[in-house]
Amino acid sequence: MVRVRSPGRRLARSFFARPALDVAPDLLGCMVRHRSVDGVVTVRLTEVEAYAGAGEDPASHAHRGPTPRSAVMFGPPAHLYVYFSYGMHWCANVVCGPKGTASAVLLRGAEVVEGLELAQSRRPQARGVADLARGPAKLTTVLGLDGGSDGLDIAGRGSPVTIHVGTVAAPTDIRTGPRVGISSAAEAMWRFWLDGEPTVSSLR
DNA sequence: GCGACGATCTCA
């Protein structure tokens, strides 16, 4: 694959206005950037999971229809869905599909490519650079995101969070497998990751 | 109003 270490063209809303199952593998290698008052952190995605729409995916937060928590998922694509998990962690998704489908892609693992120092200060417990964003809650922490970012339009003008073209993965570099940590629809091979990357959360 | 459980992480 071609390795580019800086973010390329910014992804437009149309990129996300497709089924999550199509968007998810296309996001591998892409760069997620967050600029805050603290500075800029950019990561390159190495692992994602797709969550299909309401009624189609029992493992999705949107499965039983809109609730206050999952409301953002039912809105237009390219918005951030950030939720609180296990009483202590934040996890970030990007809403996909046309408005109302309530599908999304969970960001599970990434490599820090910009703002290493700031990333390390946000996760002092990290074992090493590969551990900084290996796992959805770690990735969210390193980017400096939390519930305050829920609903953010990443395709909008002036958004602090943007996603860009990064490294282009060859189809043979992409692996698929079952999603992690869910009990229903566990057989769906809707987890995608880049082969051989040390920042993939649970290796297979 | 109540209770079960979770798209997890860390440390032992």
Place this chain on the structure above:
DNA sequence: GAGATCGTCGCC
């Protein structure tokens, strides 16, 4: 392998 720790949602 267990504990931390609490919001969300379904059901009573």
